[in-house]
């Protein structure tokens with residue numbers, strides 16, 4: 001197994017632009033659109049990944065949250081797609097429907113094509129630039145199956161389960177696929193879904209005949225993971241690990257706080273803290289519901305928070321209550337409700353109650369505050385939750401992560417301080 005590890009490179013004299021890095025490999029109209037969207041100079045991970053990925057090399061994009069990994073894999077995809085060819089040429093796999101919608105919007109922005117939602121009419125006569133289809137959890141419409149047969153899109157963005165099902169049923173053909181990306185790859189390769197990843201990468205298609213790109217801010221035991229990729233034939237042996245060491249584990253404009261309270265007081269303490277902060281937009285996390293809790297029919301913590309805040313909202317004067325949009329994202333939600341909620345994320349002052357997986361990778365630049373109703377299950381989970389805020393263009397605005405915990409859990413804060421190299425402030 002031969003691999004290079006490219007770590008953070010030193011300063012460069014003249015900062016190259018994305019156009020310099022992509023040269024003639026990426027269609028000029030794609031780069032024009034990127035510049036129109038303010039994406040002119042590459043981030044660190046793009047600077048290191050683009051030269052490698054544009055050569056068609058298999059690679060792992062391992063860089064912190066908010067560092068621009070989506071663009072780092074989308075530009076190489078768009079460099080190879082032929083708009084004249086009516087065949088699926090690239091697939092991006094994501095862990096959640098919301099992240100899928102977000103990635104599809106980036107593809108639409110850069111590719112200038114059409115992103116046909118499940119409800120759009122299929123008009124094969126109007127093929128412009130890159131056409132993108134989203135195949136997301138919760139079912140695929142007959143329209144999508146008809147579209148896949150009548151005029152296959154060039155790019156499919158979907159959740160692992162739905163993409164594999166469409167392949168198994170013969171609706172999605174991979175014969176023309178030259179690139180497969182697995183975004184947030186660490187969420188895909190755990191025991192529950194590893195077989196689907198293996199099917200996608202070794203049964204339905206073959207590493208030697210495509211480019212494979214993995215992306216995530218956290219690739220636990222990444223040396224072991226790279227070994228497994230090659231052993232499992234998910235990638236070619238010459239996989240390049242683009243590892244951009246976090247200059248600062250956490251953005252300097254992000255502060256970390258914690259509040260000690262009893263479990264029975266958590267919802268009221270959380271509410272009081274958020275009302276005092278009055279954030280414009282905030283994510284409020286709770287841990288995934290345990291199997292025991294599901295069996296006992298307990299209300300998921302995200303739902304309990306929403307119900308509590310809705311009740312408090314009813315007690316507010318109308319003028320104040322109208323300021324708060326209360327949203328929820330959880331895997332078991334009705335698909336249309338999730339879709340409606342995720343659309344609102346761009347519109348107003350909101351509190352989004354979510355679990356780790358539901359919010360993984362979501363890029364909602366307005367978010368200034370993150371709250372943890374309870375300690376995240378791991379440092380990785382903490383990093384991803386904190387990564388929902390202090391993102392571009394908020395790099396100069398003070399953002400805050402607040403965690404609620406009991407007195408006996410305070411030692412975990414000391415552990416977090418060491419692992420992510422930052423100080424936590426106790427809020428009395």
Ligand SMILES: Nc1ncnc2c1ncn2[C@@H]1O[C@H](COP(=O)(O)OP(=O)(O)OP(=O)(O)O)[C@@H](O)[C@H]1O
Nearest residue numbers: 039041042043065066067068069070217361363392
């Ligand atoms: N070259 C660039 N210049 C300016 N902004 C950029 C650039 N590339 C990406 N961005 C912006 O940075 C934000 C984060 O990008 P993106 O979501 O791709 O990060 P990420 O590394 O995938 O984060 P996560 O690990 O949370 O998924 C987005 O709003 C995106 O528009």
